[in-house]
Amino acid sequence: MAKLGLHTFAAAPKWDVATMRAMLPKLATHKVRVLEIPLLDPAEIDVEATRGFLEETGIEAVCSLGLPRDIDVIADPEAGLDFLKPAFEVARGVGSASLSGVTYGTIGKISGAPRKQAEFDGTARFIERAAKLAKGYGLGLGIEPCNRYETHIMNTGADGRAYCEAVGADNVFIHIDTYHMNIEEVSYARGFRDCGPFLGYVHLSESNRGAPGAGTIGWAEVFETLVEVGFDGITTLESMNHVHPAIASALAIWHPVAANPDDVLDAGLPFIHRAAEAAGFRYD
Template identity: 80%
Template sequence: MAQLGLHTFAAAPRWDQAEMRALLDKFQQHKIRVLEIPLLNPAEIDVAETRAFCEETGIAPVCSLGLPPEIDVIADPDSGLAFLEPAFQVASGVGAFALAGVTYGTIGKISGAPRSTEEFDGTARFIELAARAARSHGLKLGLEPCNRYETHIMNTGADGRAFCEAVGADNVFIHIDTYHMNIEEVSYAQGFRDCGPFLGYVHLSESNRGAPGAGTIDWEQVYGALVEVGFDGITTLESMNYVHPAIASALAIWHPVAANPDDVVDVGLPFLHEVAAASGFLYT
């Protein structure tokens, strides 16, 4: 059965255990089984404390990031691997099954031209190296296709599949996000289908990155499509209520995304449960 997760940007721009502890009753009430911890600066995380928090609460962690703009994974893959290494250490240290997000590049970095063959091949080579490093930490590596304003390297489920097939590593999966799909895909169903066997993790993100239900995403279609492809993994609500300063500008978050930030948890989570249940998408 699928699990519902929450990206911690819903409550704080950085992983903050006190903030999370204050929300524990709500997590229980809304059946939050997974928390996504941003690792934009892996050194910010206290690994032992975070692992203890997850073990005590039974909430599983998953980690995500985007690479900093100064890193060019094609010209200098070693710099990318050097950045990922501490992130892998933190992710495995806290007990995450994966490091996901834009692990293959920088959010907000676009060349101004379509992706070239060299860029595809160079990125695939980097992903192969990153997947090997992830495996040495017992981790999977997620690749998040993002919309055209955030990257020109990987925009759709089909792009994600092309990279997964080129890389051919069994610990690489596609991390797809409804916000980006809303911009790039023909339909949610087609986008999920295009991921094929590589669909591994889903971000449930509203069209304005605020509270699900207060935007234009067609959630019935999203859940109907997840049922159709038989997805039963983790789906995580991602809202940009409080964004880490390292990526706020790249995400173009200039004003509050929800009328009231508490709506993301208090209104968005019950809304998702309601639509999921009506669609026959079952959460544990």
């Protein structure tokens, strides 16, 4: 049975145990079983306090990040791996099973041209090395296709599958996001199906990055297809209600994504439950 998660950015710009502890009654009310912890700066995370909080509450963690702009994983893969190492250490330290996100490149970094074969090959080689490193920490490695305004390297579920197949590592999975799917896919159904057996994690993100149900995402199709493909993993509400300053510009977050910030959780989480239930998608 699937689990419902919440990305920290829906509640605060950075991970903070005290903030999350204050939210426990709300998380329990909305049956949130997983919290996504952004590791844009792994040094910000109090690993011991975070692991203690998660063990105490029984909440599961997923860790995520995007690489900084000054790293080019094709020209200098060692720099990319050096950036990932402390993130892998933190992810393992807090008890996460994976590190996911734009682990293969930089959010907001585009060439202005179609992806070249050399870029595909170089990125695949980096993902292969990153996956091997992640496995040494006992972690899965998620790769998130993003829209064309954020990357030209990986935009669709089919792109993600091509990389997974090229890499051939058993701990690499596709982390797909409805916000990006809304821009890039022929349909939500096609995007999920194209991931094939590599579909491992889903971001539930509205078309305007705000509260689910207050935009144009086709939620019935999203959940109906997740039922069809037999997905029983983690689906996480991601909203840019708050955003870490390190990536605000790359994500083009120029103004509030919801007129009332409380709606993202107070209206968005109940909406997700209703939409899932209507489609026969079951949460634990």
